Amino acid sequence: MVATQTGELKLSTQSREQRVKILLVHNTYQQPGGEDVVFSQERRMLENNGHEVSVYQRSNWEANEYTGLRQIALAGRTVWASDTRREFLRLLSAQKPEIVHVHNTFPMISPSIYSACSEAEVPVVQTLHNYRLLCPGATLFRDGKVCEECITFSLVRGVEHGCYRQSRGATAVTAVMLAFHRMRGTWERDIACYIALTDFSKSKFVQGGLPAERIFVKPNFVDPDPYVRSGNRDYALFVGRLSPEKRVSTVLQAWKLLNLPIPIEVLGGGPDQAELEAQAVQDNLTNVHFQGQVTRERTLAAINGARFLVFSSEWYENFPVTIAEAFGCRTPVIASRLGAMAEIVGDGYSGLHFTPGDPEDLARKVEWAWTHPDETQAMGENARKEYESKYTAEKNYPRLMEIYERAKTLA
Numbered sequence: 001m002v003a004t005q006t007g008e009l010k011l012s013t014q015s016r017e018q019r020v021k022i023l024l025v026h027n028t029y030q031q032p033g034g035e036d037v038v039f040s041q042e043r044r045m046l047e048n049n050g051h052e053v054s055v056y057q058r059s060n061w062e063a064n065e066y067t068g069l070r071q072i073a074l075a076g077r078t079v080w081a082s083d084t085r086r087e088f089l090r091l092l093s094a095q096k097p098e099i100v101h102v103h104n105t106f107p108m109i110s111p112s113i114y115s116a117c118s119e120a121e122v123p124v125v126q127t128l129h130n131y132r133l134l135c136p137g138a139t140l141f142r143d144g145k146v147c148e149e150c151i152t153f154s155l156v157r158g159v160e161h162g163c164y165r166q167s168r169g170a171t172a173v174t175a176v177m178l179a180f181h182r183m184r185g186t187w188e189r190d191i192a193c194y195i196a197l198t199d200f201s202k203s204k205f206v207q208g209g210l211p212a213e214r215i216f217v218k219p220n221f222v223d224p225d226p227y228v229r230s231g232n233r234d235y236a237l238f239v240g241r242l243s244p245e246k247r248v249s250t251v252l253q254a255w256k257l258l259n260l261p262i263p264i265e266v267l268g269g270g271p272d273q274a275e276l277e278a279q280a281v282q283d284n285l286t287n288v289h290f291q292g293q294v295t296r297e298r299t300l301a302a303i304n305g306a307r308f309l310v311f312s313s314e315w316y317e318n319f320p321v322t323i324a325e326a327f328g329c330r331t332p333v334i335a336s337r338l339g340a341m342a343e344i345v346g347d348g349y350s351g352l353h354f355t356p357g358d359p360e361d362l363a364r365k366v367e368w369a370w371t372h373p374d375e376t377q378a379m380g381e382n383a384r385k386e387y388e389s390k391y392t393a394e395k396n397y398p399r400l401m402e403i404y405e406r407a408k409t410l411a
Contacts, residue, residue: 018050019050019051019052020051020052020098020099020401020404021051021052021054021095021096021097021098021099022046022051022052022053022054022097022098022099022100022101022404023053023054023055023056023091023092023095023097023099023100023101023122024039024042024043024046024053024054024055024056024101024103025055025056025057025100025101025102025103025104025105025109025113026039026055026056026057026058026102026103026104027057027058027059027060027103027104027105027106027107027108027109028057028058028059028060028104029060030059030060030061033241034129034220034319034320034321034322035103035104035129035130037296037321038103038127038129038220038321039103039104041221041222041223041393042101042400043055044223045221045223045393045396045397045400046400048393049397054091054095054097056088056091056109056113058108058109059108060107060108062108063107063108074107075173077107077108077110078106078107078110078173078174078177079110079111079173079176079177079180080110080111080112080180081108081109081110081112082112084108084109084110084112084113085110085112085113085115085116088112088113088116088117089116089119089120092116092117092120092122093120097122098122098123098404098408099122099123099124099125099404099407099408100113100117100122100123100124100125101124101125101126101127101404102114102124102125102126102127103127103129104129106132106174110177111177111181111186114186114190114191115186115190117190118189118190121411122411123192123193123407123408123410123411124190124191124192124193124407124411125191125192125193125194125195125403125404125407126191126193126194126195127194127195127197128194128195128196128197128201128205128215128318129197129318130318131204131205131316131318132174132178133178133187133205133208133210134150134151134204134205134208135147135150135151135158135163136150136155136158136159136163136164136171136174136175136178137158137163137164137171138164139245139315139316140204140315140316141244141245141314141315141316142161142163143161144244144314145314146314146315146316146338147161147163149161150163151204151207151208155175155178155179156175158171158174158175159171159172159175182209187209187210188210188211191214192214192406192407192408192410192411193214193215193216193403193406193407193410194210194214194215194216195215195216195217195218195403196215196216196217196218197217197218197219197220197318197319197340198217198219198318198319198339198340198343198344199217199343200316200339200340200342200343201217201316201318201319201339201340202215202217204316214410216399216402216403216406218396218399218400218403219319219324219344219390219391219396220319220321220324220391220396221324221391221392221393221395221396222321222324222325222328222387222391222392223392223393225328225392226300226303226304226325226328226329227304227328227329227330227384228300228301228304228329229304230301230304230305231301231304231305231306232305233305233306233307233331234263234305234307235262235263235264235265235305235306235307236262236263236264236265236306236307236308236309236310236366236370237264237265237267237302237303237306237308237309237310237331238251238264238265238266238267238268238309238310238311238312239267239268239299239302239303239309239322240267240268240311240313240320240322241268241269241270242266242268242269242270242271242272242273242276243270243271243272244272245313245314245315246270246312246313247312247313247314247336247356247357248266248272248276248312249272249276249279250312250314250357250358250359250362251264251266251310251312251359251362252276252279252280252283252285252288253359254359254360254362254363254366255285255287255288255363255366256283256285256359257359257360257363258363258366258367259367260367260370260371261287262287262366262367262370263287263288263289264287264288264289264310265289265291265302265306266288266289266290266291267291267292267293267294267298267299267302268292268293269292269293273290273292276290277290299325300325300329303322303325303326303329303331304329304331306326306331307331307369307370307373307376308331308332308333308334308351308366308369308376308380309322309323309326309331309332309333309334309351310333310334310362310366311323311333311334311335311336311341311345312335312336312362313335313336313338313341314336314338314356314357315339316338316339316340317339317340317341318340319340319344320340320341320344323335323341323344323345324344324387324391326383327350327383327384327386327387327391328384328387328391330380330381330383330384331380331383332350332351332352332369332376332379332380332382332383333345333350333351333352333383334351334352334353334354334362334365334366334369335351335352335353335354336353336354336355336356336357337353337354337355337356338356346382346386348379349379349382350379350382350383350386351379351383352365352368352369352379353365
Protein backbone atom coordinates (compact mmCIF):
# COMPACT_ATOMS: atom_id res chain seq x y z
CA MET A 1 0.00 0.00 0.00
CA VAL A 2 1.36 3.42 -0.92
CA ALA A 3 0.35 6.56 0.92
CA THR A 4 1.78 9.97 0.14
CA GLN A 5 0.90 12.53 2.74
CA THR A 6 2.51 15.92 2.41
CA GLY A 7 -0.46 17.90 3.68
CA GLU A 8 -0.38 21.41 5.09
CA LEU A 9 2.79 22.04 7.05
CA LYS A 10 2.27 23.09 10.64
CA LEU A 11 5.32 25.34 10.80
CA SER A 12 7.35 27.20 8.20
CA THR A 13 10.56 27.84 10.11
CA GLN A 14 12.62 27.24 6.97
CA SER A 15 12.52 28.89 3.59
CA ARG A 16 11.31 26.95 0.57
CA GLU A 17 14.95 26.57 -0.56
CA GLN A 18 15.82 24.87 2.73
CA ARG A 19 13.05 22.31 2.60
CA VAL A 20 14.07 18.73 2.04
CA LYS A 21 11.86 16.20 0.27
CA ILE A 22 11.92 13.06 2.41
CA LEU A 23 10.33 9.68 1.83
CA LEU A 24 9.83 7.72 5.06
CA VAL A 25 9.51 3.94 4.91
CA HIS A 26 8.13 1.69 7.63
CA ASN A 27 6.67 -1.78 8.04
CA THR A 28 4.42 -1.53 11.10
CA TYR A 29 3.87 -4.31 13.60
CA GLN A 30 0.60 -6.03 14.51
CA GLN A 31 1.16 -5.04 18.12
CA PRO A 32 2.35 -1.40 18.04
CA GLY A 33 5.67 -0.86 19.77
CA GLY A 34 8.47 1.62 20.28
CA GLU A 35 9.55 1.59 16.63
CA ASP A 36 6.08 2.66 15.51
CA VAL A 37 6.07 5.49 18.07
CA VAL A 38 9.50 6.72 16.94
CA PHE A 39 8.45 6.58 13.27
CA SER A 40 5.39 8.73 13.97
CA GLN A 41 7.28 11.19 16.14
CA GLU A 42 10.09 11.69 13.62
CA ARG A 43 7.59 12.19 10.82
CA ARG A 44 5.78 14.84 12.84
CA MET A 45 9.07 16.53 13.75
CA LEU A 46 10.10 16.77 10.10
CA GLU A 47 6.72 18.12 9.04
CA ASN A 48 6.75 20.65 11.89
CA ASN A 49 10.08 21.92 10.64
CA GLY A 50 8.78 22.62 7.17
CA HIS A 51 9.94 19.58 5.20
CA GLU A 52 7.93 17.84 2.52
CA VAL A 53 7.32 14.34 3.82
CA SER A 54 5.88 11.36 1.97
CA VAL A 55 5.26 7.95 3.49
CA TYR A 56 5.50 4.40 2.16
CA GLN A 57 3.99 2.13 4.76
CA ARG A 58 3.05 -1.54 4.96
CA SER A 59 1.74 -3.63 7.83
CA ASN A 60 2.41 -7.08 9.24
CA TRP A 61 -1.36 -7.59 9.17
CA GLU A 62 -0.95 -8.23 5.43
CA ALA A 63 0.84 -11.47 6.28
CA ASN A 64 -2.49 -12.91 7.48
CA GLU A 65 -3.58 -13.02 3.84
CA TYR A 66 -0.78 -15.47 3.03
CA THR A 67 -2.15 -18.89 3.93
CA GLY A 68 -1.37 -22.37 2.66
CA LEU A 69 0.93 -22.40 -0.35
CA ARG A 70 1.02 -18.61 -0.42
CA GLN A 71 3.21 -18.72 2.68
CA ILE A 72 6.01 -19.97 0.42
CA ALA A 73 5.59 -16.80 -1.62
CA LEU A 74 5.71 -14.73 1.56
CA ALA A 75 9.01 -16.37 2.47
CA GLY A 76 10.39 -15.36 -0.91
CA ARG A 77 9.11 -11.79 -0.51
CA THR A 78 11.02 -11.47 2.75
CA VAL A 79 14.25 -11.91 0.77
CA TRP A 80 13.29 -9.98 -2.38
CA ALA A 81 9.91 -8.55 -3.45
CA SER A 82 10.10 -7.65 -7.14
CA ASP A 83 6.62 -6.11 -7.22
CA THR A 84 7.45 -3.90 -4.26
CA ARG A 85 10.68 -2.83 -5.95
CA ARG A 86 8.78 -1.82 -9.11
CA GLU A 87 6.15 -0.02 -7.07
CA PHE A 88 8.82 1.79 -5.11
CA LEU A 89 10.65 2.84 -8.26
CA ARG A 90 7.42 4.41 -9.54
CA LEU A 91 7.02 6.22 -6.23
CA LEU A 92 10.58 7.53 -6.38
CA SER A 93 9.98 8.77 -9.92
CA ALA A 94 6.76 10.51 -8.91
CA GLN A 95 7.89 11.99 -5.59
CA LYS A 96 11.57 12.66 -6.41
CA PRO A 97 12.69 12.65 -2.78
CA GLU A 98 16.15 13.86 -1.80
CA ILE A 99 16.39 11.32 1.04
CA VAL A 100 14.75 7.96 1.71
CA HIS A 101 14.72 7.24 5.44
CA VAL A 102 13.93 3.60 6.21
CA HIS A 103 12.79 2.47 9.65
CA ASN A 104 11.76 -1.14 9.01
CA THR A 105 11.33 -3.33 5.91
CA PHE A 106 10.64 -6.69 7.59
CA PRO A 107 8.85 -8.66 6.31
CA MET A 108 6.36 -7.14 3.84
CA ILE A 109 8.51 -4.49 2.16
CA SER A 110 11.80 -6.41 1.87
CA PRO A 111 15.32 -5.03 1.25
CA SER A 112 14.61 -4.91 -2.50
CA ILE A 113 13.69 -1.23 -2.09
CA TYR A 114 17.33 -0.39 -1.35
CA SER A 115 18.20 -1.51 -4.87
CA ALA A 116 15.44 0.72 -6.25
CA CYS A 117 16.87 3.70 -4.37
CA SER A 118 20.34 2.94 -5.72
CA GLU A 119 18.99 2.77 -9.28
CA ALA A 120 17.19 6.09 -8.77
CA GLU A 121 20.31 7.59 -7.17
CA VAL A 122 18.49 8.55 -3.97
CA PRO A 123 20.55 8.22 -0.76
CA VAL A 124 19.18 5.95 1.96
CA VAL A 125 19.33 6.44 5.73
CA GLN A 126 18.48 3.34 7.78
CA THR A 127 17.58 3.51 11.47
CA LEU A 128 18.77 0.44 13.38
CA HIS A 129 15.82 0.01 15.72
CA ASN A 130 16.69 -3.61 16.53
CA TYR A 131 19.43 -6.14 15.83
CA ARG A 132 17.75 -7.77 12.79
CA LEU A 133 20.80 -7.24 10.55
CA LEU A 134 22.86 -9.30 12.99
CA CYS A 135 20.36 -11.78 14.41
CA PRO A 136 17.35 -13.50 12.79
CA GLY A 137 15.44 -13.04 16.03
CA ALA A 138 16.42 -9.33 16.12
CA THR A 139 17.14 -9.41 19.87
CA LEU A 140 20.50 -11.14 20.48
CA PHE A 141 18.63 -13.03 23.19
CA ARG A 142 17.99 -16.75 23.51
CA ASP A 143 17.00 -19.20 26.23
CA GLY A 144 16.71 -16.49 28.83
CA LYS A 145 20.08 -14.83 28.24
CA VAL A 146 22.07 -12.66 25.85
CA CYS A 147 23.28 -14.62 22.84
CA GLU A 148 25.78 -13.37 20.26
CA GLU A 149 26.44 -16.65 18.44
CA CYS A 150 25.16 -15.28 15.11
CA ILE A 151 27.82 -12.56 15.35
CA THR A 152 30.64 -14.69 16.72
CA PHE A 153 29.98 -17.74 14.54
CA SER A 154 27.35 -17.59 11.78
CA LEU A 155 23.63 -17.23 11.09
CA VAL A 156 23.42 -21.02 11.02
CA ARG A 157 23.46 -20.94 14.82
CA GLY A 158 20.23 -18.98 14.82
CA VAL A 159 18.59 -21.52 12.51
CA GLU A 160 19.75 -24.39 14.70
CA HIS A 161 18.18 -22.75 17.74
CA GLY A 162 15.02 -21.56 15.95
CA CYS A 163 15.52 -18.06 17.33
CA TYR A 164 12.77 -16.36 15.29
CA ARG A 165 9.32 -17.33 16.52
CA GLN A 166 10.83 -20.53 17.97
CA SER A 167 10.75 -21.98 14.47
CA ARG A 168 13.70 -23.26 12.49
CA GLY A 169 11.76 -22.74 9.27
CA ALA A 170 10.88 -19.12 9.99
CA THR A 171 14.40 -18.47 11.26
CA ALA A 172 15.86 -20.01 8.09
CA VAL A 173 13.87 -17.58 5.91
CA THR A 174 15.22 -14.61 7.86
CA ALA A 175 18.75 -16.01 7.84
CA VAL A 176 18.61 -16.51 4.07
CA MET A 177 17.46 -12.90 3.66
CA LEU A 178 20.41 -11.66 5.74
CA ALA A 179 22.93 -13.94 4.03
CA PHE A 180 21.70 -13.03 0.54
CA HIS A 181 22.02 -9.30 1.13
CA ARG A 182 25.38 -9.66 2.82
CA MET A 183 26.62 -11.57 -0.22
CA ARG A 184 25.04 -9.03 -2.58
CA GLY A 185 26.60 -6.14 -0.65
CA THR A 186 23.29 -4.42 0.01
CA TRP A 187 24.19 -3.14 3.47
CA GLU A 188 27.45 -1.55 2.28
CA ARG A 189 26.50 -0.50 -1.27
CA ASP A 190 22.88 0.65 -1.16
CA ILE A 191 22.66 2.35 2.26
CA ALA A 192 24.50 5.65 2.70
CA CYS A 193 24.13 6.07 6.46
CA TYR A 194 22.90 4.16 9.46
CA ILE A 195 21.42 5.61 12.63
CA ALA A 196 22.31 3.72 15.81
CA LEU A 197 20.43 4.74 18.93
CA THR A 198 23.32 4.44 21.41
CA ASP A 199 27.08 4.06 21.38
CA PHE A 200 26.62 0.52 22.72
CA SER A 201 24.32 -0.36 19.84
CA LYS A 202 26.79 1.08 17.34
CA SER A 203 29.56 -1.05 18.80
CA LYS A 204 27.52 -4.22 18.22
CA PHE A 205 26.77 -3.37 14.60
CA VAL A 206 30.42 -2.58 13.95
CA GLN A 207 31.31 -5.92 15.53
CA GLY A 208 28.77 -7.48 13.17
CA GLY A 209 30.44 -6.00 10.10
CA LEU A 210 28.69 -2.71 9.29
CA PRO A 211 31.07 0.16 8.38
CA ALA A 212 31.76 2.22 11.50
CA GLU A 213 32.35 5.44 9.54
CA ARG A 214 28.76 5.32 8.24
CA ILE A 215 27.00 4.66 11.54
CA PHE A 216 25.89 7.79 13.37
CA VAL A 217 24.47 7.84 16.88
CA LYS A 218 21.17 9.65 17.38
CA PRO A 219 18.93 8.69 20.32
CA ASN A 220 15.18 8.48 20.32
CA PHE A 221 13.25 11.41 21.73
CA VAL A 222 9.93 12.13 23.40
CA ASP A 223 7.58 14.76 22.06
CA PRO A 224 5.51 16.47 23.30
CA ASP A 225 7.02 17.02 26.72
CA PRO A 226 5.53 14.24 28.89
CA TYR A 227 5.86 15.99 32.25
CA VAL A 228 2.72 16.86 34.17
CA ARG A 229 2.91 17.73 37.85
CA SER A 230 0.77 14.97 39.33
CA GLY A 231 0.55 12.29 41.99
CA ASN A 232 2.24 11.74 45.32
CA ARG A 233 4.94 9.45 43.94
CA ASP A 234 3.80 6.77 46.36
CA TYR A 235 4.40 3.70 44.20
CA ALA A 236 7.04 2.08 42.02
CA LEU A 237 6.33 1.31 38.37
CA PHE A 238 7.16 -1.18 35.65
CA VAL A 239 6.18 -0.39 32.05
CA GLY A 240 6.79 -2.80 29.22
CA ARG A 241 5.91 -5.95 27.37
CA LEU A 242 5.42 -8.94 29.65
CA SER A 243 7.77 -11.27 27.81
CA PRO A 244 10.82 -13.32 28.84
CA GLU A 245 13.51 -10.80 27.90
CA LYS A 246 11.90 -8.07 30.02
CA ARG A 247 12.39 -10.21 33.13
CA VAL A 248 9.36 -9.14 35.14
CA SER A 249 9.95 -12.43 36.97
CA THR A 250 13.05 -10.82 38.51
CA VAL A 251 10.89 -7.94 39.71
CA LEU A 252 8.46 -10.35 41.39
CA GLN A 253 11.31 -12.22 43.05
CA ALA A 254 12.74 -8.92 44.31
CA TRP A 255 9.36 -7.86 45.70
CA LYS A 256 9.18 -11.17 47.54
CA LEU A 257 12.44 -10.25 49.30
CA LEU A 258 11.48 -6.71 50.30
CA ASN A 259 11.30 -5.83 53.98
CA LEU A 260 8.92 -2.96 53.27
CA PRO A 261 5.39 -2.96 51.78
CA ILE A 262 6.30 -1.03 48.63
CA PRO A 263 3.51 -0.96 46.02
CA ILE A 264 4.38 -1.41 42.36
CA GLU A 265 2.12 -0.93 39.35
CA VAL A 266 2.85 -3.20 36.36
CA LEU A 267 1.69 -1.77 33.03
CA GLY A 268 1.76 -3.84 29.86
CA GLY A 269 0.57 -7.06 28.31
CA GLY A 270 2.27 -9.96 26.64
CA PRO A 271 2.74 -13.74 26.54
CA ASP A 272 3.90 -13.99 30.16
CA GLN A 273 1.06 -11.99 31.70
CA ALA A 274 -1.09 -14.88 32.97
CA GLU A 275 1.91 -16.75 34.36
CA LEU A 276 3.25 -13.65 36.13
CA GLU A 277 -0.13 -12.79 37.63
CA ALA A 278 -0.48 -16.36 38.89
CA GLN A 279 3.01 -16.20 40.40
CA ALA A 280 2.18 -12.97 42.23
CA VAL A 281 -0.96 -14.57 43.69
CA GLN A 282 0.95 -17.70 44.70
CA ASP A 283 3.60 -15.63 46.48
CA ASN A 284 0.96 -13.41 48.11
CA LEU A 285 2.44 -10.27 46.56
CA THR A 286 -0.52 -8.03 47.40
CA ASN A 287 1.51 -4.90 46.64
CA VAL A 288 1.99 -5.91 43.00
CA HIS A 289 -0.83 -4.63 40.80
CA PHE A 290 -1.10 -5.72 37.16
CA GLN A 291 -2.90 -3.13 35.02
CA GLY A 292 -2.57 -4.85 31.63
CA GLN A 293 -2.16 -2.98 28.37
CA VAL A 294 -3.15 0.67 28.79
CA THR A 295 -3.19 3.77 26.60
CA ARG A 296 -0.15 5.97 26.17
CA GLU A 297 -1.94 8.70 28.09
CA ARG A 298 -2.47 6.42 31.09
CA THR A 299 1.11 5.23 30.83
CA LEU A 300 2.51 8.75 30.98
CA ALA A 301 0.19 9.60 33.86
CA ALA A 302 1.47 6.56 35.75
CA ILE A 303 5.11 7.50 35.07
CA ASN A 304 4.45 11.04 36.30
CA GLY A 305 3.03 9.68 39.55
CA ALA A 306 5.72 7.06 40.28
CA ARG A 307 8.60 7.50 42.69
CA PHE A 308 10.82 5.52 40.35
CA LEU A 309 10.62 3.23 37.33
CA VAL A 310 12.03 -0.30 37.42
CA PHE A 311 13.57 -1.43 34.13
CA SER A 312 14.59 -5.06 34.50
CA SER A 313 15.40 -6.19 30.94
CA GLU A 314 18.11 -8.78 30.41
CA TRP A 315 18.62 -8.27 26.68
CA TYR A 316 20.44 -5.56 24.76
CA GLU A 317 17.67 -2.99 24.64
CA ASN A 318 18.42 -0.67 21.73
CA PHE A 319 16.95 2.52 23.16
CA PRO A 320 13.97 2.16 25.51
CA VAL A 321 11.67 5.10 24.90
CA THR A 322 10.16 4.37 28.32
CA ILE A 323 13.39 5.48 29.99
CA ALA A 324 13.38 8.77 28.08
CA GLU A 325 9.72 9.25 29.05
CA ALA A 326 10.60 8.64 32.68
CA PHE A 327 13.40 11.18 32.49
CA GLY A 328 10.99 13.71 31.01
CA CYS A 329 8.60 13.05 33.92
CA ARG A 330 11.33 13.61 36.56
CA THR A 331 11.14 9.93 37.44
CA PRO A 332 14.48 8.18 38.10
CA VAL A 333 15.06 4.69 36.76
CA ILE A 334 16.41 1.57 38.46
CA ALA A 335 17.83 -0.34 35.50
CA SER A 336 19.79 -3.47 34.71
CA ARG A 337 23.51 -2.79 34.42
CA LEU A 338 23.54 -3.96 30.82
CA GLY A 339 24.14 -2.47 27.39
CA ALA A 340 22.28 0.70 26.47
CA MET A 341 20.44 0.79 29.81
CA ALA A 342 23.72 1.26 31.67
CA GLU A 343 24.70 3.89 29.11
CA ILE A 344 21.50 5.93 29.36
CA VAL A 345 20.89 5.73 33.13
CA GLY A 346 23.64 7.31 35.22
CA ASP A 347 24.15 5.20 38.36
CA GLY A 348 23.55 7.46 41.36
CA TYR A 349 22.76 10.39 39.06
CA SER A 350 19.54 9.76 37.10
CA GLY A 351 18.79 6.41 38.71
CA LEU A 352 20.44 3.26 39.97
CA HIS A 353 21.96 0.15 38.39
CA PHE A 354 21.43 -3.39 39.59
CA THR A 355 23.02 -6.64 38.51
CA PRO A 356 20.93 -8.14 35.69
CA GLY A 357 18.84 -11.08 36.84
CA ASP A 358 19.76 -10.58 40.52
CA PRO A 359 16.57 -10.09 42.58
CA GLU A 360 18.53 -9.56 45.80
CA ASP A 361 20.48 -6.67 44.31
CA LEU A 362 17.29 -5.22 42.82
CA ALA A 363 15.54 -5.48 46.20
CA ARG A 364 18.41 -3.61 47.87
CA LYS A 365 18.27 -0.81 45.31
CA VAL A 366 14.48 -0.56 45.51
CA GLU A 367 14.52 -0.32 49.32
CA TRP A 368 17.27 2.29 49.24
CA ALA A 369 15.41 4.43 46.72
CA TRP A 370 12.16 4.13 48.69
CA THR A 371 13.75 5.05 52.03
CA HIS A 372 15.81 7.95 50.65
CA PRO A 373 13.11 10.17 49.11
CA ASP A 374 15.28 13.31 49.00
CA GLU A 375 18.06 11.56 47.12
CA THR A 376 15.53 9.91 44.82
CA GLN A 377 13.91 13.26 44.08
CA ALA A 378 17.34 14.72 43.29
CA MET A 379 17.95 11.89 40.83
CA GLY A 380 14.59 12.70 39.28
CA GLU A 381 15.69 16.31 38.77
CA ASN A 382 18.90 15.08 37.16
CA ALA A 383 16.85 12.79 34.93
CA ARG A 384 14.85 15.82 33.80
CA LYS A 385 18.10 17.61 32.94
CA GLU A 386 19.09 14.61 30.82
CA TYR A 387 15.76 14.78 29.01
CA GLU A 388 16.07 18.49 28.31
CA SER A 389 19.65 18.21 27.06
CA LYS A 390 19.32 15.02 24.97
CA TYR A 391 15.82 13.68 24.39
CA THR A 392 13.60 16.51 23.14
CA ALA A 393 12.59 17.08 19.52
CA GLU A 394 14.48 20.40 19.58
CA LYS A 395 17.73 18.61 20.43
CA ASN A 396 17.07 15.68 18.10
CA TYR A 397 16.18 17.57 14.95
CA PRO A 398 19.59 19.16 14.17
CA ARG A 399 21.30 15.80 14.54
CA LEU A 400 18.88 14.15 12.12
CA MET A 401 19.47 16.89 9.56
CA GLU A 402 23.24 16.49 9.93
CA ILE A 403 22.87 12.79 9.15
CA TYR A 404 20.71 13.54 6.09
CA GLU A 405 23.34 15.94 4.78
CA ARG A 406 26.07 13.40 5.41
CA ALA A 407 24.05 10.77 3.53
CA LYS A 408 23.93 13.02 0.48
CA THR A 409 27.73 13.31 0.46
CA LEU A 410 28.29 9.57 0.99
CA ALA A 411 25.77 8.26 -1.54
